[in-house]
Amino acid sequence: MLNGEIRSKIDRLWDAFWAGGIANPIEVIEQITYLLFLRRLDDLHTVEELKATQLRRKMERRIFPEGANEKGKAFEDLRWSRFKNTDAATMYETVSDHVFPWLRALGGSGTSYARHMKDARFTIPTPALLLKVVDLIAEIPMEDRDTKGDLYEYMLGKIASAGQNGQFRTPRHIIQLIVELMEPKPTDVIVDPACGTGGFLVAAGEYVRTHHPEALRDDKLRKHFHEKLFHGFDFDNTMLRIGAMNMMLHGVESPAIDYRDSLAQDHAGDLETYTLVLANPPFAGSLDYEATARDLLEVVKTKKTELLFLALFLRLLKPGGRAAVIVPDGVLFGSSKAHKELRRILVEDHKLDAIIKLPSGVFRPYAGVSTAIVCFTKTNSGGTDQVWFYDVQADGKSLDDRRNDLVPDEKLGPTPREKLSAEEHTKNNLPDVLARWKIRATMELKNPRTAQSFCVSKAEIETQGYDLSLNRYREVVHAEIGQIPPRQIIAELKQLEADIADGLAELERMVG
Numbered sequence: 001m002l003n004g005e006i007r008s009k010i011d012r013l014w015d016a017f018w019a020g021g022i023a024n025p026i027e028v029i030e031q032i033t034y035l036l037f038l039r040r041l042d043d044l045h046t047v048e049e050l051k052a053t054q055l056r057r058k059m060e061r062r063i064f065p066e067g068a069n070e071k072g073k074a075f076e077d078l079r080w081s082r083f084k085n086t087d088a089a090t091m092y093e094t095v096s097d098h099v100f101p102w103l104r105a106l107g108g109s110g111t112s113y114a115r116h117m118k119d120a121r122f123t124i125p126t127p128a129l130l131l132k133v134v135d136l137i138a139e140i141p142m143e144d145r146d147t148k149g150d151l152y153e154y155m156l157g158k159i160a161s162a163g164q165n166g167q168f169r170t171p172r173h174i175i176q177l178i179v180e181l182m183e184p185k186p187t188d189v190i191v192d193p194a195c196g197t198g199g200f201l202v203a204a205g206e207y208v209r210t211h212h213p214e215a216l217r218d219d220k221l222r223k224h225f226h227e228k229l230f231h232g233f234d235f236d237n238t239m240l241r242i243g244a245m246n247m248m249l250h251g252v253e254s255p256a257i258d259y260r261d262s263l264a265q266d267h268a269g270d271l272e273t274y275t276l277v278l279a280n281p282p283f284a285g286s287l288d289y290e291a292t293a294r295d296l297l298e299v300v301k302t303k304k305t306e307l308l309f310l311a312l313f314l315r316l317l318k319p320g321g322r323a324a325v326i327v328p329d330g331v332l333f334g335s336s337k338a339h340k341e342l343r344r345i346l347v348e349d350h351k352l353d354a355i356i357k358l359p360s361g362v363f364r365p366y367a368g369v370s371t372a373i374v375c376f377t378k379t380n381s382g383g384t385d386q387v388w389f390y391d392v393q394a395d396g397k398s399l400d401d402r403r404n405d406l407v408p409d410e411k412l413g414p415t416p417r418e419k420l421s422a423e424e425h426t427k428n429n430l431p432d433v434l435a436r437w438k439i440r441a442t443m444e445l446k447n448p449r450t451a452q453s454f455c456v457s458k459a460e461i462e463t464q465g466y467d468l469s470l471n472r473y474r475e476v477v478h479a480e481i482g483q484i485p486p487r488q489i490i491a492e493l494k495q496l497e498a499d500i501a502d503g504l505a506e507l508e509r510m511v512g
Contacts, residue, residue, distance in 0.1 A: 013140075034103070035133065041063050042080035048061050064076055064078060071097070073094070077094060092126075170326070177413075179203040186215030188275045189228060192277070193262040193312055197246055201231075227256075231258075235261045243257050262309075267315050289301075319379060319380050322377050323376055351376060351378075352387050357392060358372060393426075
């Protein structure tokens with residue numbers, strides 16, 4: 001976690017941009033990204049210099065070439081450590097006229113960062129603002145990988161808090177829950193077909209580092225970790241740049257972060273390529289059949305993006321591959337032919353593992369829609385026996401637009417540093433989700449339908465027309481109104497209101 005001093009420095013950095021006339025949070029973080037990238041390149045070059053000096057031989061890898069560019073500017077002067085010590089006017093001229101053209105030309109090196117930097121634009125408007133921003137970035141410690149990662153996560157949080165760009169960000173603790181459920185392995189090939197800023201890929205990388213440290217000691221596994229383990233697609237170039245930088249600051253050297261419209265392009269080259277899908281794709285509504293990849297329409301003919309993404313995940317996964325993805329509740333109970341067919345495919349043709357219902361406030365203040373995590377394994381031969389359902393009623397934060405913490409920091413998330421009390425469990429269900437997930441095939445089979453989690457047989461799901469909504473199978477214990485705490489009544493009424501709103505929205509989409 002970042003300490004208060006570092007957070008304060010980042011806040012001052014952010015405020016400097018706003019005061020300097022750059023108010024778009026995406027543009028702010030993009031410009032910060034470029035400068036962090038330049039600082040990182042200089043650090044890497046310095047490491048190579050020290051290695052060459054110690055071994056008394058020529059540098060094997062020069063990031064900044066010898067000599068000068070076509071304008072006569074020495075490449076050595078383009079290094080962060082050089083230009084940050086010059087006056088404002090000289091720094092501005094160096095960065096705008098020399099550093100950025102060089103940065104865009106880095107594409108020849110073939111890394112994902114270089115590919116995304118080819119369209120880099122320098123938009124800091126004045127020498128004074130550049131000087132202030134460079135000085136502030138220079139004050140932030142960047143030596144530790146964890147600090148760099150936390151720093152970037154904190155800045156990405158500022159994108160979310162800015163309003164309309166919140167759709168690019170899934171709450172970090174929800175991402176961590178999904179990754180913990182799936183337990184990525186160092187031999188996996190992971191994909192997020194709508195990766196945005198790379199949150200799922202970053203969390204998967206941190207999980208592998210923590211639980212499989214041998215992966216970075218073995219030459220073959222280390223190469224796989226840096227070059228083959230992580231794959232992300234998006235069709236927003238700014239998000240791709242930010243995502244690639246996010247991965248780099250978390251210590252992944254060359255992830256495959258690529259431009260792709262996942263629903264529009266055919267996937268012959270990626271058919272059955274990946275072993276794990278982690279995703280919260282944007283569910284924008286409907287696409288025309290003409291704008292949709294043919295191979296997805298072969299799975300299920302629909303215009304609904306939420307169904308097309310599920311069809312995409314099935315196409316991308318290898319047999320035996322797993323997926324944990326967030327879907328809007330309408331996917332679970334929608335009555336259209338396409339909805340029912342896709343649910344039938346998951347239950348009958350593959351192995352549907354779990355439906356984890358999330359509270360409707362998880363994505364506030366950007367959306368109040370109810371969602372669920374769908375976990376499944378691609379088999380092409382069935383395998384569904386019992387489907388595990390869990391009703392998450394609290395995620396550790398308030399479910400209003402403020403999303404305040406309800407428990408101390410050390411008790412947040414799915415793997416809190418300290419054990420939760422029974423009362424704290426009512427405020428953060430995520431550790432319980434993880435604990436019960438691990439015994440879903442044993443102890444959980446005995447749970448009554450009145451419990452927070454329970455299992456439902458494939459036969460019963462088939463009888464119910466493949467409806468996967470938790471409320472379809474739950475049994476409610478009726479009590480005298482006086483026996484129910486007022487807060488529980490209020491919470492249940494609010495949830496009912498949210499469910500009704502979601503149902504009406506789904507009906508409007510179907511009619512429209």
